[in-house]
Amino acid sequence: MADAIAEAHTRKGTPLHNGDEQLLAAAVRGAKSVLEFGPGDSTQVFLDAGVERIVSLEYIDKWLEVARERFKDEPRVEIRKFTDTLPVVAETDEQFDVAFVDAPKGWPLQNRHKHEGYEDCSRFNTTLFALQHAPVVYLHDAYRPLERGTLGRLNAMGFQFEFIDGTHLGLARITRRNVIRPDSVDPQGAQESRSPAPRPKPERGRVPKRKRSRGRPDSEPVSA
Numbered sequence: 001m002a003d004a005i006a007e008a009h010t011r012k013g014t015p016l017h018n019g020d021e022q023l024l025a026a027a028v029r030g031a032k033s034v035l036e037f038g039p040g041d042s043t044q045v046f047l048d049a050g051v052e053r054i055v056s057l058e059y060i061d062k063w064l065e066v067a068r069e070r071f072k073d074e075p076r077v078e079i080r081k082f083t084d085t086l087p088v089v090a091e092t093d094e095q096f097d098v099a100f101v102d103a104p105k106g107w108p109l110q111n112r113h114k115h116e117g118y119e120d121c122s123r124f125n126t127t128l129f130a131l132q133h134a135p136v137v138y139l140h141d142a143y144r145p146l147e148r149g150t151l152g153r154l155n156a157m158g159f160q161f162e163f164i165d166g167t168h169l170g171l172a173r174i175t176r177r178n179v180i181r182p183d184s185v186d187p188q189g190a191q192e193s194r195s196p197a198p199r200p201k202p203e204r205g206r207v208p209k210r211k212r213s214r215g216r217p218d219s220e221p222v223s224a
């Protein structure tokens, strides 16, 4: 098992990208509880940031076992299973201060599981679940086309988002401020928008320090 853990956290492309740790630590500053989809190095970042309770959800049995082994001595972390379905089925009805979505993997070349009507999205199911359990949700890899599809759908439902600068594949901060009754949002309500969120143009030669762009802040909420 030790080898599996070592392999899991050294394989290229799986861990956090450069700069992500600092952004995630800042994202959970002051938070007591965090809900996470996709345990791993990010979970350790939240522990190091002083979060008191982390529920981290995994859907693949192999990685569930790896994560449970890695955090078995850490009472602040609970690793639980979820199903990669729409809607997500997961063992939690708690509310959290912040959520972080880094699963499912969602890359088309890696046998991504598609949900009918949401083929242009990745992590829509887990991000929507997270928004129903936390007022602020951070979506990892948010510049990728399918994650932008998810941001576009959520924006059409009345959720707001902004891209946070300083990470390779993007980090989006999504809030449910405008949604009147988030628990009763019907995912089908997003069907009306097929437009992915626009990708901000990166500035060449330097990493900008400030937030780059926002999803339509004055969008009307979709009544549930």
Ligand SMILES: C[S@@+](CC[C@H](N)C(=O)[O-])C[C@H]1O[C@@H](n2cnc3c(N)ncnc32)[C@H](O)[C@@H]1O
Binding pocket: 007, 008, 009, 011, 013, 014, 015, 016, 037, 038, 039, 040, 041, 042, 043, 058, 059, 060, 063, 102, 103, 104, 105
């Ligand atoms: C990008 S990983 C989660 C990473 C985690 N948030 C972190 O910061 O290390 C997303 C999903 O990929 C899968 N996964 C984890 N480790 C993996 C590995 N070494 N190779 C392939 N897939 C992996 C798991 O299903 C996990 O939920």
